[in-house]
Amino acid sequence: MSTVFVAGATGALGRLVIDSLHRRGARVRALVRPGNVEGRRALDPAVEVVEGDIRDPADRLARALEGADAVISTVQGGADVIIDGQLNLLRAAEQAGVARLIPSDFSLAIDRLDYGDIDFADLRKKAAGSFAGSPVAITSVLCGAFLEVLNQPFYNWVDWESGTFSYWGDGDQPVDFSTMPDTAEWTAEAALDPAAAGRIVRVAGDVLTLRELHQAMERGSGRRLRPRRLGGVDELEAEIARLKTAGADPFAWLLLQYTWAMVSGKGKLDPLDNDRYPGVRPTTAEEFFRQAMSPSA
Ligand SMILES: NC(=O)c1ccc[n+]([C@@H]2O[C@H](COP(=O)([O-])OP(=O)(O)OC[C@H]3O[C@@H](n4cnc5c(N)ncnc54)[C@H](OP(=O)(O)O)[C@@H]3O)[C@@H](O)[C@H]2O)c1
Incomplete structure (x- = not known):
């Protein structure tokens, strides 16, 4: 039986990853930050809990990692967590002799993006650079945008109250979409697959242009959404630059940076590795919106 260490276990994706690992018969050891009583209580009782922080001294973390076959990180945060914290986790994994680590990437094609395209992706690119040369094999799971x-x-794509679907670009660029539970399934598969060591695993539940996404939203929800084009890709780029210069809330332009990477095609995953894990039957966008917008949801 494999043992997988999960950092970020109390988060939205981490909790789902633990469920997916258990479904595959893996043993899970989870890092929970001291004081996170609620997060700890919500974990499956089968999880072995280790209290700590990925920024703890590497020696201490290494003891917690003893005997693990793989590490999955689903942490979220700034440079101190994504770069320094995850590098610290990697050093601990080296000390403990862990074979593989999946860092908290779970994004668009960050390997194809340039520095400056998406500030949050920059952190993950820098972390990947700092992992180079480690004997621990890195597997990056890239899944497109979470539906x-x-x-x-807050994402400002769909407004169910006013019945509006707002989009940038020409609406014809294919974009990768996945649900969080499906991403957790692929992540568990990759963690338990020694052949995924040192690879990028590119997966998507659905690949749709924004016109097709709009139709999938309408079919799934059974509701009409008036399309509203906000501008072209160049205008979106100018809007991001304007917001940055004006000192706007970074959240506003960070979300637009993700949108830009999607509608410009630069963040497109290619080729997709879905066939590698045929046991994962991903949810389509239409199915997702049927469930999410059903009266009982
Ligand atoms: N592709 C997409 O559209 C998309 C969208 C959203 C997120 N994501 C990505 O998915 C990943 C997971 O996101 P999420 O939404 O699950 O995040 P989340 O719910 O905020 O969970 C983050 C987890 O990290 C833990 N954590 C933070 N700092 C830590 C530290 N120093 N030491 C140990 N644990 C620490 C948190 O612990 P506490 O509970 O104690 O705070 C929590 O368990 C991230 O890489 C994120 O960027 C992708």
Whole structure:
């Protein structure tokens, strides 16, 4: 039986990853930050909990990692967590002799993006650079955009109250979409697959242009959404630059940077590795919106 160490276990994706690992018969050891009583209580009782922080001294973390076959990180945070913290986790994994580590990437094609395209992706690119040369094999799981996230009002793509679907670009660029549970399934598969060591695993539940996404939202929800084109890719780029210069809330332009990477095609995953894990039957966007917008949801 494989043992997988999960850092970020109390987060949205981490909890799902633990479920997916258990479904595959793996033993899970989870890092929970001291004081996170609620997060700890919500974990499956089968999980072995280790209290700590990925920024703890590497010697201490290494003891917690003893005997693990793989590490999955689903942490979220700034440079101190994504770069320094994950590098510290890697050093601990080296000391403990762990073979593989999946860092908290779970994004668009960050390997194809340039520095400056998406500030959050920059952190993950820098972390990947700092991992180079480690005897621990890195597997990066890239999954496109989470449907759960872009369905949130703050993302400004869909407004169910006013019945509007707002988009940038020409609407014809294919974009990768995945649900969080499907991403957790692929992540568990990759963690338990020695052949994924040192590879990028590119997966997507659905690949749709924004016109097709709009139709999938309407079919799934059974509701009409008036399309509203906000501008072209160049205008989106100018809007991001304007918001940055004006000192706007970084959240506003960070979300637009993700949108830009999607509608420009630069963040497109290619080729997709879905066939590598035929046991994962991903949810389509239409199915996702059927479930998410059903009266009982
Ligand atoms: N592709 C997409 O559209 C998309 C969308 C959203 C997220 N993501 C990615 O998915 C990944 C997971 O995101 P999420 O939404 O699951 O995040 P989340 O719910 O905020 O969870 C983050 C987890 O990291 C833990 N953590 C933070 N700092 C830590 C530290 N120093 N030491 C140990 N644990 C620490 C948190 O612990 P506490 O509970 O104690 O705070 C929590 O368990 C991230 O890489 C994120 O960028 C992708």
